[in-house]
Amino acid sequence: MFHNPPTMTTTPALALRADQRPSFDDLRDAAARISGLAHVTPVLRSASLDALAGCELYFKCENFQRVGAFKFRGAANAVFSLSEEQAARGVVTQSSGNHGAAVALACALRGINCTVVVPGAAARIKRAAIARHGARIVDCDVAQSARNEATARVLAETGGELVHPYNDGRVIAGQGTAALELLHQVDRRGVARDSGPILDVVMAPLSGGGLMSGTAIAAHGVHPGIRVIAAEPEGARDGHDSLVSGTRITGRVANTISDGLRAELGPLTFDILRDHVERVLLVSDAETVAAMRLVYERLKILIEPSCAVPLAAVLRNRTLFAGQRVGIILSGGNVDLDTLPSLFSLAPEPFEWP
Amino acid sequence: MFHNPPTMTTTPALALRADQRPSFDDLRDAAARISGLAHVTPVLRSASLDALAGCELYFKCENFQRVGAFKFRGAANAVFSLSEEQAARGVVTQSSGNHGAAVALACALRGINCTVVVPGAAARIKRAAIARHGARIVDCDVAQSARNEATARVLAETGGELVHPYNDGRVIAGQGTAALELLHQVDRRGVARDSGPILDVVMAPLSGGGLMSGTAIAAHGVHPGIRVIAAEPEGARDGHDSLVSGTRITGRVANTISDGLRAELGPLTFDILRDHVERVLLVSDAETVAAMRLVYERLKILIEPSCAVPLAAVLRNRTLFAGQRVGIILSGGNVDLDTLPSLFSLAPEPFEWP
Missing domain, CATH: 3.40.50.1100 (Rossmann fold)
Incomplete structure (x- = not known):
């Protein structure tokens, strides 16, 4: 696996993929x-x-x-790991909580589009935290199947990059x-x-x-x-x-x-x-x-x-x-x-x- | 007025008195x-x-x-300003709150006796904070006159030094x-x-x-x-x-x-x-x-x-x-x-x- 040199702090050519298990070197890169x-x-x-x-x-x-x-750390690492082409298509995630706000902020800092699929039951205060950073909110039903369908639909529409709350290297x-x-x-x-x-x-x-x-x-x-x-x-x-x-x-x-x-x-x-x-x-x-x-x-x-x-x-x-x-x-x-x-x-x- | 040299951090011979208005130099000494x-x-x-x-x-x-x-700052400065003779007679104060706990801790750190006059209405949690640092608690009625009488009595009994919560240079x-x-x-x-x-x-x-x-x-x-x-x-x-x-x-x-x-x-x-x-x-x-x-x-x-x-x-x-x-x-x-x-x-x- 190719690791970013320590001095590289933005978009590497070959970054860790979402489905890869990160090594200790990946943490230091992050x-x-x-x-x-x-x-x-x-x-x-x-x-x-x-x-x-x-x-x-x-x-x-x-x-x-x-x-x-802490969610901002993972969100920032994922969003700033994206290639320019990936970044141009924007980021999609699914969260009613801190991860949604974290990805929204990371995308705002990188200046790219962000869509957060938010289940209907999410508290007003958490929706506000996501919206504050300029992310688009897509509402869906609370059932897991409804969330997954909504996320898949947004991914298909936008061609964006999924940043999962935790199952992502x-x-x-x-x-x-x-x-x-x-x-x-x-x-x-x-x-x-x-x-x-x-x-x-x-x-x-x-x-x-x-x-x-x-x-x-x-x-x-x-x-x-x-x-x-x-x-x-x-x-x-x-x-x-x-x-x-x-x-x-x-x-x-x-x-x-x-x-x-x-x-x-x-x-x-x-x-x-x-x-x-x-x-x-x-x-x-x-x-x-x-x-x-x-x-x-x-x-x-x-x-x-x-x-x-x-x-x-x-x-x-x-x-x-x-x-x-x-x-x-x-x-x-x-x-x-x-x-x-x-x-x-x-x-x-x-x-x-x- | 005689100021402590900056390197002197314990009992000076001629410290600021309780009834003196402190100067900026006194603050730096503190x-x-x-x-x-x-x-x-x-x-x-x-x-x-x-x-x-x-x-x-x-x-x-x-x-x-x-x-x-912040009360600990004033209490520590007062308690550590005392001469050895003053310190040997102990410290007396009147407080149901943070000042009592602060003086108690400062006295514990200097290793001298401390008596806190506590009006009866003081919350259990505040009494516990005073007692935790080994101070003697003297109970009194909540009326200001009762507090003052109790404080005067303890001062007369012990010959201790009064450290007022605020009207003290x-x-x-x-x-x-x-x-x-x-x-x-x-x-x-x-x-x-x-x-x-x-x-x-x-x-x-x-x-x-x-x-x-x-x-x-x-x-x-x-x-x-x-x-x-x-x-x-x-x-x-x-x-x-x-x-x-x-x-x-x-x-x-x-x-x-x-x-x-x-x-x-x-x-x-x-x-x-x-x-x-x-x-x-x-x-x-x-x-x-x-x-x-x-x-x-x-x-x-x-x-x-x-x-x-x-x-x-x-x-x-x-x-x-x-x-x-x-x-x-x-x-x-x-x-x-x-x-x-x-x-x-x-x-x-x-x-x-x-």
């Missing part, structure tokens, strides 16, 4: 490509959260990323730059360690597997000894069950307040995660909300519920992490403030982890 | 003294908030300060280090400007006047042309009315959801503010909550309602700030999450400023 487009987000720590968890926590704050989520490579950046930032802080890795563990929430796949490739590219652990809501445990059973499970209906974690693994992400992930930890929605409250109170930052799932998993499984250096990708901050009261009611404090 | 004790907090910006406000906003994030508020000098740091940080970013000041305006919320006084001394010490503007809730407008009338108003009962802004000016802060503050802008509680929501949504950080008052004032008075570089001290992040639903109900979005 980091170079989106440099100056994506924000370098801060890493936060909290002595009181460390004491509570019994380990050292390093929070990578992708809630401060553009469009408020270019997107996965972009998402992996968050963990890559985290590891560099922790390393630059001069964290004292023996010959082992910079971080002992890297964690992210698991949904369709784009972030988790990129995170895993980044971590094991930096040091094969880093433990890669995913976290998933009990009500959307298809990822856990897929990896435990060795068969990709599809077609389940998720039931969780973590609305960013309801997707199922794709063939590409399933394939990557099987090779990299030590285990998938499950948490209840109440544990997720309690962890989210802790982040609000101790770190003074806004995160969305999906984002708190890894911290909840650490607090539920303290012995797995005792004394270790644990990096957590805080995936996004796009919480609808009006939903906070009902979310908080799920975990009246003080919450006691088992 | 910055040196609390360096390594207080966090250097980040300055955040938001393109969408700038567009909404019609000016360039620079948010100094004291919600990320130790104990979650050492505290004012410490609070001023936030604005000093903000101006340095903006300067280091290389903001393009003509021969004028780094920032055109510096703003903070107005309560007892400690933060506002320190902010004013810092701003005018750096550049006399910086406009110093205070913001206050309409339901606690004693500061506005005092400065407009030229007479310090006391004894009013405040009625505002900004629970950090209910204090009245002291003689020392009134005296300082008269010389420095261009004007005091008033805002409604609904405007405050709407501004707080904007900060949550756009900056993805947690702030308490009091903290949003200056942004609300900018949005209500856009013409005063049009095109200018405006620094805002975000004073703290200690919001009780359980109160958010009732706060949000005051400003259902979308909120339209006049």
